[in-house]
Amino acid sequence: MKNRVITISREFGSGGRTIGRETARKLNIPCYDQELIQHLAAESGFTEEYVKEQGEYAPYSGWLNALTGRTNGLTNQDHLWVLQRRIILDLAEKGPCVILGRCADYILRDSADCLTAFIHADMARRARRIVEVYGQREEAPEKRLRDKDKRRASYYQFYTDTAWGDARNYHIALDSGVLGIQRCVDILAQLF
Template sequence: MMQHTIITIGRQFGSGGHEIGNRLAERLDIPLYDHNLIHMAAQELRISNEDATKVDETVLGRFLSAYAAGSLEYRLFVTSDESGKPLTDRVFERQSAIIRKLAESGPGIFVGRCADYILGDYSNCINTFIYAYRDDRVRRIMKLYRLDEKQALDRIKKTDRERKVYYETRTGREWGGIDANSMMFNASLLGIDGVVDALEAIYRKWDSRNI
């Protein structure tokens, strides 16, 4: 039975969720798992990182566009191996197995990848969702990616839509909904440091129960 504490972070694009995960991992001195999960899955499936990345969190949004265009990317999504499963399902299943294995081995922070759902049987999970006001998200994305306001807003809408479809299709839950999250944080009100401070305190309090 898992005794250590796990944090999962869902996030709106541009809310600072990934930065919060990074800072929190440094403070707590525990691993952060995000994009590296897809690379681990690629290695175990013996496929390229590029192909695995194409079926990461934005898979279904891209899938629908590729389907309409009849593109090579669509064929990649539906191509199955000897098991009869398409690459999308194989990567998700392998990534899920890796998440469970890592969670069983020690504490950590998992960003995205439906980790809250995958680890739903574990009682020592703090499932969080980070959101922020639209104007703050737009300013953040403009600065990070050197985009103008319209480009930043379009990217936010597209990425949020893709994450929502991916999450809800895989889990049957509402993306960002209260039923799937122990707590939700408005990074516009608390600030990045404020959210990190709150999560650090919650983690240490929660973790002390297992000592």
């Protein structure tokens, strides 16, 4: 029997991490985000900071691979992808859970009873949130948002050949800026 899993993809600053954690708490099931990074770091030998940062970059292609860490035909990012896929499959096999990001929606598409969600909000609300919640500087938070989302989209496209953020690729897309964090939690918990 397949375990019920909620995967949450999210725009940076949309509150997706908070929504995932609160949904898991409400459902009394594990939530994997930082814990997934810790697993990847332990198994890969890379630092958590490296895993967190490089896990959102698509590998370079062509001759640059020779200069950017390609070993045995795989880039460091490719190596992390293989480990990440196995870890996500193992976590979903253990029992119901919430998994944040890391292409979990794609990885689990055929092996878990998955509810896939995409959390988004308008630029102004996300910019305000990263300044207030994450302590980002007030100068140009929009640039930080665009850069982070661009990396996530590129990584997702590279490894899944699917468009990140396209509502057709998720069961539900929630605007946390309009609905609010708690309402998003309630909706996901109800759909679980």
